[in-house]
Amino acid sequence: MRTADVVATATRNAFRSKLRTTLTVLSLFVGAFTLTLTTALGAGVNDYVTTQVASLSTGDVLLVTPAASTDTSEGPNEYDPEGRQQSSQANPLGSGTLLNDDDLDATRAIDGVDRVEPVRPITVDWIAAAGDADGKFELDVNPTSSIARSDLVAGTQLDQEADEPQILLPEDYVDALGFDDAESAVGQTVTLGYTDAANAAETTDVEIVGIARTSLLASGAGVNQAVTDLIADAQAAPGQPDAYAVAVAYLAGSGDGGQVTSSDVTSVKADLSDADLAGQTVEDQLGVIQTVITGIIGVLSAFAIVALIAASFGIVNTLLMSVQERTREIGLMKAMGMSNGRVFGLFSFEAVVIGFLGAALGALAAIGVGSAISSVAAGTVLADLPGLTLLLFEPSTVVVVILVIMLIAFLSGVLPARRAARQDPIESLRYE
Structure with a gap:
């Protein structure tokens, strides 16, 4: 029997018992369906994160924080009035210790560092179009906007070295502030209102240089x-040391x-470590997100693997x-000269x-189901995250899933195939 005949015969034989085969196929169907969806x-999600990293990261900046200490063998540190201060809130990017001016000077002295700017959180009470005292809206300012590039709808990126005050507005503020579209908003002036350290209301005019899309990774x-310097100086408590x-x-x-x-980047990170400091890129921070996502997907995929094992x-x-x-049939085939390998x-x-x-x-x-879910989600719950395809079906991944399941099926069939191949033709022909 030629190979083509073996293939054709095996395909026909798979449907001899239609009910039994159908039930087995359905059990594999569940595993394949789940595994395809989870992959x-x-x-x-990983494609969206990767795309956002590519669009958000400038690639030439490091976030510098005090190095987190894990050494507790010598007890608490002695108080040094000239040393680093402790934050009232833990720093999610490092330890609860704050940088001081000496740390900034040490960072500036590192070879490969062009300049260093401290991140100073500011609070803005409201924003309004210039000359519109009644149309005020709340506004959150991202304190780390200087380390990333925004995904722009229109305009340009912020110039951190410019003396003129600049702002990048989220896309949903365009209509609220009375602009016709994103392009027409670029170059216009808006007013920011804030409260200074003396609890007095202050305002400043800033120029819109760009309109940014909503992003999961930048808000x-x-x-x-x-x-930042203007508002942070006004909101700093008098006599409070810089921390x-x-x-x-900036590298x-x-x-x-x-x-x-x-x-x-590696060289500067090493020099920062020698100065008891730590440096992180945007990619380093988002790598944590990807690790969590991978772990969740792994857990979901495990359920699909369990279903495949059962199948x-x-x-x-x-x-x-x-x-x-088919014992007698196997005996007949072997009696007619079919080899054990062909039977297997x-x-x-x-x-x-x-x-x-x-x-x-x-x-x-x-x-089919995933594409429908992605389409509905893109227009509803994920409408504020343009560019996110919830379920991305890559042809290569789908092919790999199919091949893996076929391999599992082949391995499952080894035992029955070996039993068939080892049967004695005389005894098989006598089987009732």
Whole structure:
């Protein structure tokens, strides 16, 4: 029997017992459906995070914080009035210790650092279009807007070295402030209202340089250093020593055209560590998010694997029963000269056919259902996150899922196929 005949015969034999085969295929269908959806979910979210990193990260900045200490063997540190202060709130990017001016000077002295700016949180009470005292809206300012590039609808990025006050507005403020569209808002002036340290109301006019899309990884408006310094100085308590939770180190690259390379970043991080400081890129921070996402997807995929393992026992049972029912047929084939290898191939390929049917149907159903869910979600609950495809079905991933399930089916069919191949033709022909 030629290989093509073995394949054709195995395909026909897979449907001899339609009910049994259907139930086995359905069990594989559940596993394939779940595994395809979970891999698509992971691909969609990770693709969005990767895209956001590419659009948000400038690639030439480091967030500098005091190095987190894990050494508790010598007890608490002695108080040093000239040393670092402790924050009243824990710093999520490092320890509860604050940077001081000496830390900033040490960072500036590191080879490869162009300049250093402390991140000074500011509070803005309201924003209004210039000359519109009645149309005021609340506004949150992202204190770390200087470390990232915004995903722009219109305009340009903030110029952190400019003396003129600049702001990047979120897209949903365009209509609220009375602008026709994002393009017409660029270049216009808006007024920010804030309260100073003496509890007096103050205002400042800033120029809109860009309109930013809503992003999962960046929230609030962005302002340049000129605005931050103006408001932070006004809101600083008199006599309070300078202390900062985070500072931004702008790097000077050694690559072509002054481009910052990975070796530049690594070198500066090492020098910061020697100065009892820590440096993180935007990618470092978002890597934590991706790790959490990967862990969640892994847990969900584990349920699909359990379903596939259960289905594999169904394949074993189906083929063992098939071998028993076709004992005389196996004996006849072997008596006519069919080799053990051909018999093994015949039954193992039956398992592969069953695996392919369950995997293909499950994957196709997952793509259909998942595409519908993604479409509905994009227009409803995920409408504020443009660019996010909740379930991203990559052809290569779907093919891998199908091949993996076919491999599981083949391995499940090895035992029944070996039993069939080892049967004695004389005894098989006598079987009743």
